[in-house]
Each structure stands twice: as C-alpha cells, then as structure tokens.
Amino acid sequence: MSKPADHQQLFENALDRLRTSGYKVTAARRDLLKILCQTGDHLTSTDVIEKAAQAKRPIGRASVFRTLDLLTELGIIRPTYLHRGAPNYIVMPENGHHAHIICRDCSQVIEINECSIDEMIDALEVRHNIEITGHLLELYGKCKDCE
Amino acid sequence: MSKPADHQQLFENALDRLRTSGYKVTAARRDLLKILCQTGDHLTSTDVIEKAAQAKRPIGRASVFRTLDLLTELGIIRPTYLHRGAPNYIVMPENGHHAHIICRDCSQVIEINECSIDEMIDALEVRHNIEITGHLLELYGKCKDCE
DNA sequence: ATCTTATTGATACTTAATCTCAATTGGAGT
DNA sequence: ACTCCAATTGAGATTAAGTATCAATAAGAT
Ligand SMILES: [Mn+2]
Ligand SMILES: [Mn+2]
Ligand SMILES: [Zn+2]
Ligand SMILES: [Zn+2]
Numbered sequence: 001m002s003k004p005a006d007h008q009q010l011f012e013n014a015l016d017r018l019r020t021s022g023y024k025v026t027a028a029r030r031d032l033l034k035i036l037c038q039t040g041d042h043l044t045s046t047d048v049i050e051k052a053a054q055a056k057r058p059i060g061r062a063s064v065f066r067t068l069d070l071l072t073e074l075g076i077i078r079p080t081y082l083h084r085g086a087p088n089y090i091v092m093p094e095n096g097h098h099a100h101i102i103c104r105d106c107s108q109v110i111e112i113n114e115c116s117i118d119e120m121i122d123a124l125e126v127r128h129n130i131e132i133t134g135h136l137l138e139l140y141g142k143c144k145d146c147e
Numbered sequence: 148m149s150k151p152a153d154h155q156q157l158f159e160n161a162l163d164r165l166r167t168s169g170y171k172v173t174a175a176r177r178d179l180l181k182i183l184c185q186t187g188d189h190l191t192s193t194d195v196i197e198k199a200a201q202a203k204r205p206i207g208r209a210s211v212f213r214t215l216d217l218l219t220e221l222g223i224i225r226p227t228y229l230h231r232g233a234p235n236y237i238v239m240p241e242n243g244h245h246a247h248i249i250c251r252d253c254s255q256v257i258e259i260n261e262c263s264i265d266e267m268i269d270a271l272e273v274r275h276n277i278e279i280t281g282h283l284l285e286l287y288g289k290c291k292d293c294e
Numbered sequence: 295a296t297c298t299t300a301t302t303g304a305t306a307c308t309t310a311a312t313c314t315c316a317a318t319t320g321g322a323g324t
Numbered sequence: 325a326c327t328c329c330a331a332t333t334g335a336g337a338t339t340a341a342g343t344a345t346c347a348a349t350a351a352g353a354t
Binding site: 069072078079087098101106110117121129139 | 219225231239245264265272276277284286288289292
C-alpha cells in the first residue's frame with residue numbers, strides 16, 4: 001500500500017543511490033536533486049538553473065547538464081516530454097515507477113499512483129472523468145548484451 | 148490480433164487524421180510523415196531535415212519544427228527521449244499504442260507489441276531475457292476541463 | 295591533516311529551436 | 325479547368341539549449 005514517498009524520503013533515497021553507485025555527493029548534485037524532489041518534479045534544465053540561482057546556490061550550466069545526464073544514466077531521474085521544448089525531468093522512485101496522464105488539449109498533467117494497465121485505464125477513465133485515447137509505455141532494464 | 152500496421156497503412160492513416168483535423172495535406176507534411184513512417188521511427192528533427200534533403204525534397208527547418216509540433220498536438224506522432232539530445236519522434240498508430248524497452252546500459256531499443264503491464268512485464272522479461280527495473284507510462288487523453 | 299582524483303564552473307562554442315515576413319500553394323468554389 | 329485566398333512554406337536572422345575546454349576546487353579516502 002505504498003503511499004507516494006514524501007519528498008525528504010525520495011531525496012535521501014536518491015542520494016543513497018548516487019553514493020552507492022560510486023559517485024561523490026557534491027553540493028551541486030545535492031542541490032539539484034533537492035530542487036527536483038521538492039518542486040513536484042517536471043522541471044527543465046533551465047528551471048533547475050533558475051531555481052538554484054534564486055536560492056542563492058547557483059549551479060554552473062555545465063554542471064546542471066552533466067548532473068542531469070548522470071542521474072538519468074543511473075535511472076534516478078528520467079526526462080519526459082510534456083508541453084514542448086526542453087525535456088522535463090522527474091525523479092524516479094526506487095521501484096522505478098511513474099505514470100501520469102497528459103491532456104492532449106491543455107497539456108495538463110494528472111499524476112497517478114495506480115497501475116496495471118488494462119483495468120487501470122478503465123478505472124482511471126472513471127476516476128478522473130477523462131477519456132484515455134493512447135499511451136506510451138517506456139520500460140527500463142538491462143539487456144542481455146549488457147549482461 | 149492486430150499485426151503491426153505496415154508502413155504504407157500507417158502513413159495513409161496518419162494523412163487521414165491530419166486531413167480530418169482540418170489541416171491541408173501539403174508536400175512538406177506528406178514528406179515528413181512518409182519519412183517517419185518508413186524509417187522505423189525514432190527520428191530527431193535533424194534526422195528528418197537530413198533525410199528530406201537526401202531525397203532531394205528538402206523541407207525548411209522552420210516547417211520541420213512546425214510540422215513536428217502540429218502532429219504532436221494531434222496525437223499523430225509523439226516525442227520520446229531515447230539516447231540523449233533532441234527528442235526522437237515516433238508515429239503513434241490510431242489505437243494510440245506504442246511500447247519499447249530501453250536498455251539502461253547501451254540504450255538499445257527493443258520494440259514490443261504485447262501489452263497489459265503486469266503479466267506483460269513478466270512475459271517480456273522471459274521473452275527478451277532482460278530484467279526490467281522500471282518504466283514510465285504516459286497516457287494521453289482529453290481532460291474534463293477541455294470537455 | 296594530507297593527498298588524489300573526481301568534479302566544478304567560467305568562458306567559448308556548437309547545435310537546436312524560434313521568429314519574421316514575403317512568396318507560394320492546397321483545395322474550396324465557380 | 326481556372327480563380328482566389330487563407331493556410332502554409334522557407335530563407336534568413338535571432339534566441340535558446342546543450343557541449344567542450346581547462347584551470348581551480350573540494351569530496352572523501354588514508
Ligand atoms: Mn508525472
Ligand atoms: Mn519504439
Ligand atoms: Zn485539458
Ligand atoms: Zn544493453
């Protein structure tokens with residue numbers, strides 16, 4: 001019955017995964033992750049740069065992009081395309097699970113916690129009073145070529 | 148038991164959806180869609196520009212971006228984030244259904260035709276001898292605010 | 295406290311995407 | 325088939341996003 005992990009928990013866990021993978025937990029990486037975890041997610045690189053600057057803890061452009069790339073490789077965050085323009089990054093919880101509905105008209109994003117596609121879609125259509133007309137499912141894993 | 152629609156079919160159908168939505172079927176739009184439908188998908192804006200030029204049917208940069216945006220709004224194509232860099236566009240069949248597995252190591256993309264998540268994931272792990280550790284599911288629809 | 299190496303960030307640069315506007319064209323109407 | 329016009333295109337200029345370089349810094353191991 002996992003409630004959506006609260007921000008602090010998500011943040012700590014993300015840091016752990018970073019550390020466990022053998023990378024240093026630097027100020028830039030910690031700040032970026034904190035920003036992503038706190039702000040209801042879905043931020044672009046530019047959003048991160050601005051928020052860091054606002055918080056008087058600026059992160060260099062290069063470092064922001066490097067960190068977003070690194071965290072993506074590690075599966076800690078994931079880029080998505082919501083509105084248009086630059087990718088929006090979300091923090092992936094350790095169970096590697098995230099789903100949302102994107103309205104094709106207004107681009108509104110409705111976060112969802114349920115899962116199990118077929119019944120799931122039926123249930124979601126009722127619960128959110130929305131007609132779901134399509135989906136993109138991205139599964140992440142490690143293929144046999146990569147052992 | 149829908150076999151994956153062949154390219155020509157997918158292309159014709161995409162054109163229909165474009166026309167039905169009230170937009171003109173221009174050379175630029177037709178060429179772009181043809182390129183996307185033929186080339187096993189997953190093309191960036193730059194890929195499209197290059198392929199059009201190679202085929203001696205160049206499409207202006209502005210038009211490529213405009214068309215990609217339009218087709219995305221109409222739900223005919225969809226940007227995804229595969230390797231890194233610019234978004235990769237795929238053509239969404241009329242049933243609005245597409246799924247692939249992305250290897251977290253080599254970024255290899257394995258296209259899949261099955262569906263129904265939970266059992267699906269188990270089956271896929273066996274079939275492709277891959278361990279699936281996470282997923283992102285994007286559902287598309289029209290929210291109640293948009294009637 | 296010292297040391298080593300990963301990481302940072304300023305700057306310069308390249309590539310992706312947007313804007314503007316005159317020229318073109320799809321397709322509706324006759 | 326011909327006319328007409330709003331929708332669309334594309335060249336070129338501009339802005340934004342992302343990358344490369346490299347000397348300076350700091351995380352964390354010993
Ligand atoms: Mn979301
Ligand atoms: Mn695919
Ligand atoms: Zn909406
Ligand atoms: Zn692989």
